[in-house]
Amino acid sequence: xxxxxxxxxxxxxxGLPFASHIINIQTGKYLFSNKEYAKHQGFKQPVELLKMxxxxxxxxxxxxxxxxxxxxxxxxxxxxxxxxxxQYVHEENKSIHLTAHYLSPDGFICLRKFTKLPIFQxxxxxxxxxxxxxxxxxxxxxxxxxRLYRNHYPKNGTKxxxxxxxxxxxxxxxxxxxxxxxxxxxxxxxxxxxxKYVAAQLGIHMRxxxxxxxxxxxxxxxxxxxxxxxxxxxYTSGCGKCIL
Amino acid sequence: MITKPIPVRILLIEDDPIIRLxxxxxxxxxxxxxxxxxSGKQALILHRKRQYITILLDLGLSDISSETVLETIRxxxxxxxxxxxxIITTVHKLKKNQKAYFAKQANAYLEKPxxxxxxxxxxxxxLQTSKDSE
Numbered sequence: 001x002x003x004x005x006x007x008x009x010x011x012x013x014x015g016l017p018f019a020s021h022i023i024n025i026q027t028g029k030y031l032f033s034n035k036e037y038a039k040h041q042g043f044k045q046p047v048e049l050l051k052m053x054x055x056x057x058x059x060x061x062x063x064x065x066x067x068x069x070x071x072x073x074x075x076x077x078x079x080x081x082x083x084x085x086x087q088y089v090h091e092e093n094k095s096i097h098l099t100a101h102y103l104s105p106d107g108f109i110c111l112r113k114f115t116k117l118p119i120f121q122x123x124x125x126x127x128x129x130x131x132x133x134x135x136x137x138x139x140x141x142x143x144x145x146x147r148l149y150r151n152h153y154p155k156n157g158t159k160x161x162x163x164x165x166x167x168x169x170x171x172x173x174x175x176x177x178x179x180x181x182x183x184x185x186x187x188x189x190x191x192x193x194x195x196k197y198v199a200a201q202l203g204i205h206m207r208x209x210x211x212x213x214x215x216x217x218x219x220x221x222x223x224x225x226x227x228x229x230x231x232x233x234x235y236t237s238g239c240g241k242c243i244l
Numbered sequence: 245m246i247t248k249p250i251p252v253r254i255l256l257i258e259d260d261p262i263i264r265l266x267x268x269x270x271x272x273x274x275x276x277x278x279x280x281x282x283s284g285k286q287a288l289i290l291h292r293k294r295q296y297i298t299i300l301l302d303l304g305l306s307d308i309s310s311e312t313v314l315e316t317i318r319x320x321x322x323x324x325x326x327x328x329x330x331i332i333t334t335v336h337k338l339k340k341n342q343k344a345y346f347a348k349q350a351n352a353y354l355e356k357p358x359x360x361x362x363x364x365x366x367x368x369x370x371l372q373t374s375k376d377s378e
Contacts, residue, residue, distance in 0.1 A: 076335050076336060077335055080263070080335050080356050080357060081260065081262060081263070083357045084260075084262045084263050084265075084266045084356075084357060085262050087266050087357070088262060088265055088266050088269075091266075091269065092265075092269065096262065098262055
């Protein structure tokens with residue numbers, strides 16, 4: 001069946017400030033994509049996507065992510081959620097919003113928000129599906145974000161810490177990576193830097209918190225925890241990644 | 245002669261809201277009444293309150309483990325003739341030890357995404373086994 005998309009719809013999608021595409025609901029084949037979506041999926045031009053199906057793209061991603069992290073868990077869950085969302089739109093003829101954790105090809109964990117809308121044919125059956133999506137990772141608290149990294153690398157705490165700090169562009173601040181306990185202390189300090197508060201949150205003694213603070217200072221290039229906390233608070237205020 | 249009404253409700257335990265919506269719709273289209281919950285604790289309350297013909301149990305619940313839900317239900321069934329069919333649903337392939345555990349405790353397992361055919365066939369097989377053992 002030929003799917004001819006109205007020019008007005010294509011213009012609308014091209015003008016959207018975030019990644020958007022349309023697929024054939026029966027075959028999963030890409031019918032249209034804007035530049036943002038193509039770029040997000042690692043293509044130079046949207047036209048390159050038109051030869052592919054959603055499953056083709058998942059296979060391509062799976063290969064990249066397996067090489068990159070060796071951990072298929074997050075990807076499998078992401079794929080399943082997208083599959084079910086598409087199925088819901090197809091069968092219920094209704095639009096849907098969803099959020100999904102997503103592992104980017106550069107190894108960072110993102111939270112993306114998707115909106116999926118059915119496009120109806122003349123006979124009122126759903127023929128295609130419009131999706132637009134954007135990155136809402138900065139809506140996660142630092143603690144929530146770190147938990148995602150920790151869950152994603154359950155057997156490699158160092159990798160979880162380094163990827164998390166790398167995502168926040170904080171690696172240059174450290175001469176040695178903090179341990180998980182030191183990092184948790186630092187993240188709690190972004191909410192309240194009183195040792196009493198941190199100790200209560202982590203269920204540890206205040207003196208232990210003071211010890212972690214001391215060790216954190218010794219692992220920083222300039223030894224200034226205050227400076228690092230300012231940078232982290234800029235992130236939590238919604239200004240995006242930390243600015244060096 | 246008065247006969248007891250046959251329970252035709254299924255308990256769907258699934259913590260992902262989208263998957264829950266789709267599975268509920270699939271079960272309803274197959275003609276079942278469906279109670280849904282995203283919590284293992286709530287599922288155990290529902291199991292005590294109502295009679296279900298089958299339970300669909302997702303692996304990896306957020307409040308208590310699916311194994312705890314399964315073992316609690318099986319524990320309640322001890323000294324009764326009831327053994328409610330429990331179908332495990334999972335995103336990830338089961339490991340060898342998990343397969344052995346669920347083969348003993350559950351009736352079947354299905355990998356997501358579930359197709360209508362696999363769900364219908366598995367339900368039919370479980371319900372038939374349950375009927376034969378009565």
